């Protein structure tokens with residue numbers, strides 16, 4: 001399988017190069033040159049596979065010849081060994097033909113583990129095969145940082161530095177990063193905001209000599225391998241709900257459009273999906289787009305579902321590329337307009353195509369809390385605020401009650417205990433393996449919001465670390 005950029009001007013790459021490069025050189029995002037196809041008979045034959053076996057079937061055509069089948073199998077086995085549910089992603093019936101897909105049974109209790117846990121061993125494998133090392137740097141406002149750290153900890157070919165805004169992430173989120181005891185993991189509490197962390201990251205990537213010397217890399221949500229790993233659970237859930245002999249619909253709480261784009265990919269690969277409902281919190285740029293055909297930037301509004309508090313949906317460009325019939329020049333023109341004016345408008349035919357499959361719904365914090373309460377009362381399930389937005393969206397926009405509606409639960413309620421308790425009166429307990437999170441020692445360096453300070457810190461840390469290894 002070869003990969004092309006959504007802007008049409010970057011080199012065509014194989015899977016392993018796409019994995020390591022992240023963003024394409026023309027500023028676009030990589031997508032497969034064509035969608036692998038599975039017939040209804042093939043999909044039916046996957047019914048009795050466990051999650052790891054299904055993942056192998058779905059991912060094999062995407063990795064092509066760059067990774068041997070044995071290696072891929074090993075990487076997948078490694079990736080999903082750390083989940084606290086045998087099924088990895090349990091599907092629960094919560095209503096009439098209505099299901100909840102639980103994606104939060106990984107080590108950091110959010111759906112990001114579904115892909116990150118795969119990305120860690122995949123990176124390690126490709127790097128070792130090439131005799132390379134990377135320094136992964138990331139900025140986080142919460143969930144991504146801990147998921148990346150858990151995925152990369154103790155991996156020989158990787159050092160990871162995560163920057164977070166000092167005092168601006170929740171206690172649980174901070175401790176999930178700072179209590180990880182691994183010599184290749186380095187947390188930086190930056191004296192600034194999340195935007196300062198992101199600007200710092202950009203400045204490091206723009207410093208070419210620094211970037212090359214430390215072989216900087218990123219594991220952010222635009223990395224194709226993360227989307228690929230997420231495609232699996234759409235097939236998984238649909239099979240459990242009766243596909244391919246029954247149609248299914250999905251409702252997905254989304255911010256960056258990364259999760260739901262994986263569902264769209266599954267539909268392009270032969271899975272019959274009749275509808276995708278996108279759940280937005282008050283940061284509703286995507287819902288507004290599907291309503292109006294206009295993508296327009298707005299300020300960021302803090303909500304009780306902070307992992308969806310975004311201004312721009314970075315993965316949406318991949319759908320735009322498909323809706324433009326893979327015309328990279330047209331995508332470039334639209335995105336350039338967005339950068340310049342803060343908005344773009346698509347033509348009527350394009351938005352009609354999009355609406356065939358997609359619909360959005362927005363919910364403010366009060367509506368989200370009221371859904372947490374309703375679902376607890378009606379079916380005894382305690383939802384986190386992100387998942388509640390997903391359930392609310394599925395219920396509000398369902399087109400056909402005879403089609404199974406699968407709503408994605410993206411975080412464990414204990415990850416957002418204050419909002420959940422306020423909504424339901426119930427304090428969500430952390431799972432056993434994290435029960436002592438608040439007693440574990442923390443390790444973190446507090447740094448000034450200054451590029452040279454952060455670069456010096458990385459430089460010294462790596463020098464010490466490598467010396468330690470040489471003498472060990």
Ligand SMILES: *Cc1c(COP(=O)(O)O)cnc(C)c1O
Nearest residue numbers: 254255256257258259307410411
């Ligand atoms: C990241 C995240 C989301 C949003 O996912 P996207 O891929 O950005 O759409 C939703 N819920 C939770 C809990 C998350 O961590």
